[in-house]
Amino acid sequence: MNRFVYADNAATTQISPEVLEAMMPWLTDGYGNASSIYKKGREARIAMEEARHKVEKALGIPQSRPDYPVEVYFTSGGSEADNWAIKGAAHLMAPKGKKHIITTVFEHHAVLHTCATLEKEGFEVTYLPVSDKGLVTAEQVEQAIRPDTALVTIMYANNEIGTIQPIAEIGAVCKRHGVLFHTDAVQAVGNVPINVVEQNIDMLSLSGHKIHAQKGIGVLYCRKGIRLPNLIDGGAQERGRRAGTENIAAIVGLGVAIEAACADIPGRAAKLSAMRDRLIEGISPMERVRLNGDAVRRLPGNVNFSFEGVEGEALLLTLDALGICASSGSACTSGSLDPSHVLLGIGLVHEVAHGSLRLTFSDYNTMEDVDYILEVLPGVISRLRAMSPLWERITKA
Numbered sequence: 120m121n122r123f124v125y126a127d128n129a130a131t132t133q134i135s136p137e138v139l140e141a142m143m144p145w146l147t148d149g150y151g152n153a154s155s156i157y158k159k160g161r162e163a164r165i166a167m168e169e170a171r172h173k174v175e176k177a178l179g180i181p182q183s184r185p186d187y188p189v190e191v192y193f194t195s196g197g198s199e200a201d202n203w204a205i206k207g208a209a210h211l212m213a214p215k216g217k218k219h220i221i222t223t224v225f226e227h228h229a230v231l232h233t234c235a236t237l238e239k240e241g242f243e244v245t246y247l248p249v250s251d252k253g254l255v256t257a258e259q260v261e262q263a264i265r266p267d268t269a270l271v272t273i274m275y276a277n278n279e280i281g282t283i284q285p286i287a288e289i290g291a292v293c294k295r296h297g298v299l300f301h302t303d304a305v306q307a308v309g310n311v312p313i314n315v316v317e318q319n320i321d322m323l324s325l326s327g328h329k330i331h332a333q334k335g336i337g338v339l340y341c342r343k344g345i346r347l348p349n350l351i352d353g354g355a356q357e358r359g360r361r362a363g364t365e366n367i368a369a370i371v372g373l374g375v376a377i378e379a380a381c382a383d384i385p386g387r388a389a390k391l392s393a394m395r396d397r398l399i400e401g402i403s404p405m406e407r408v409r410l411n412g413d414a415v416r417r418l419p420g421n422v423n424f425s426f427e428g429v430e431g432e433a434l435l436l437t438l439d440a441l442g443i444c445a446s447s448g449s450a451c452t453s454g455s456l457d458p459s460h461v462l463l464g465i466g467l468v469h470e471v472a473h474g475s476l477r478l479t480f481s482d483y484n485t486m487e488d489v490d491y492i493l494e495v496l497p498g499v500i501s502r503l504r505a506m507s508p509l510w511e512r513i514t515k516a
């Protein structure tokens with residue numbers, strides 16, 4: 120009997136029933152414009168500010184006064200927040216002669232492609248290498264900082280291999296050198312405790328659809344005092360920095376989702392990592408496999424293996440036919456024949472990187488899902504290898 124197992128939660132997650140329930144009134148009767156002064160409008164604004172407070176609480180931001188909605192800006196998602204933070208900081212600092220940015224080779228494309236755009240505008244970008252386990256160190260960051268460094272942008276947790284970076288240490292280095300620090304925390308929220316004050320994070324991006332809210336909503340946290348240029352000029356929404364009538368339903372849903380995700384981080388992590396570890400233990404003894412990423416500094420729901428002599432696309436299609444949704448490297452990479460920049464970044468050769476499989480869990484997965492994956496995966500791998508000229512070459516060598 121085939122099960123249906125959704126194990127691609129790093130790509131997106133299902134909307135939780137509680138999020139949907141919280142959103143519904145704002146999709147139906149609660150259609151007021153949050154800028155309007157009558158009751159229907161005021162109610163929408165109150166709901167939005169409640170959601171903002173939930174985000175603040177989840178990020179360790181001291182609760183703001185009800186009348187100032189600073190620091191947490193709602194955006195259309197993680198990509199927009201990354202773009203705004205990085206381009207905004209670059210353009211803010213350039214007039215001060217600071218046109219150097221530090222990042223890593225294995226960021227999300229929302230960061231890497233933004234940096235590439237800035238390079239075309241004349242900014243200089245240092246791409247720090249990561250270790251074979253997928254980690255950077257605060258020392259690497261410190262050594263790369265120059266007098267003209269405007270910004271350091273390093274992801275909190277990697278979306279492909281799940282490695283968790285030493286964000287507090289990097290934040291401390293940036294603070295000491297007076298350099299702005301942004302982190303893409305899209306994958307980290309709800310999985311690791313975040314405190315932007317203690318960790319010296321100046322700017323942080325997060326996304327709703329990775330934590331059981333809907334697609335198309337996210338947040339940029341920007342520390343008070345950093346005057347990022349406006350992203351969208353227009354009305355006075357989001358303090359005039361990102362104009363446009365707010366999507367109250369999505370914002371309310373994000374608030375509920377982030378509150379739920381961060382309510383019991385250790386408990387959630389324990390449940391997810393039990394599934395992760397059972398899967399890792401089950402796959403590890405297989406022939407010519409390699410766990411990508413660090414075994415310890417790893418997101419609780421992330422498993423990523425390379426299978427030599429296997430082609431990732433074929434693996435995904437075979438698993439799909441068996442009811443398993445997984446991914447090979449990054450969904451953003453599919454459609455191109457280049458293997459994932461993350462797997463190349465940790466030193467895998469092209470052939471090995473091509474045979475990679477990412478399985479990522481959420482609150483909706485169970486141990487039965489893990490058992491089902493372990494039941495079918497070895498057979499799938501053997502069948503694919505039996506048909507693979509590459510495998511023949513590897514094993515004859």
Ligand SMILES: *Cc1c(COP(=O)(O)O)cnc(C)c1O
Pocket residue numbers: 129130195196197198199227229274276277278303305306326327328329335336337
């Ligand atoms: C999914 C993801 C993004 C993009 O977020 P969207 O809301 O889809 O724009 C950015 N960074 C990381 C690490 C992600 O996993």
